[in-house]
Amino acid sequence: MAFLRRLGWYLVGLSIGIVFLVFFLKKKSGEEGIEFCYFPNCRVLKDMRSKALVFDENLPEQFRDTLLVKAFLTDGDIDFGNSDTKSEPCKTYFIENEGKVLKAQNCADKIVVESIRQ
Known part of the structure; x- marks a missing residue:
């Protein structure tokens, strides 16, 4: 049972991270996107x-x-x-x-x- 609880929290965190990443990369790749200049x-x-x-x-x-x-x-x-x-x-x-x-x-x-x- 402890494994299923940890797996559930892991999947919740993973899904929040994926949603954040998709939102962030969508802004970067759009016409009004964010430009990252490191070099x-x-x-x-x-x-x-x-x-x-x-x-x-x-x-x-x-x-x-x-x-x-x-x-x-x-x-x-x-x-x-x-x-x-x-x-x-x-x-x-x-x-x-x-x-x-x-x-x-x-x-x-x-x-x-x-x-x-x-």
Whole structure:
């Protein structure tokens, strides 16, 4: 009888855990889902996506495309070896995406796109 009681409590706890997990993962996978960024690349790109986008005046007109820059900030990989992550007040990052490299400064309230090269 003691085994059945322990099995019953185990199944109650397991079912509560499964309901919580399903609810939590459903929120994560939805359109308004929660985004988890544990790695440095993901955290920096998420921070950059949350700021205002400004184009440098020396940037050619063909690269002043917000959708192009958003693609870098969504799918890009940051080259931390070449980036200057210690500078103040703005940190400089090199972001690679589909053979192109974006150079951007991450300031406290904005992102300044300096150049895009192949």
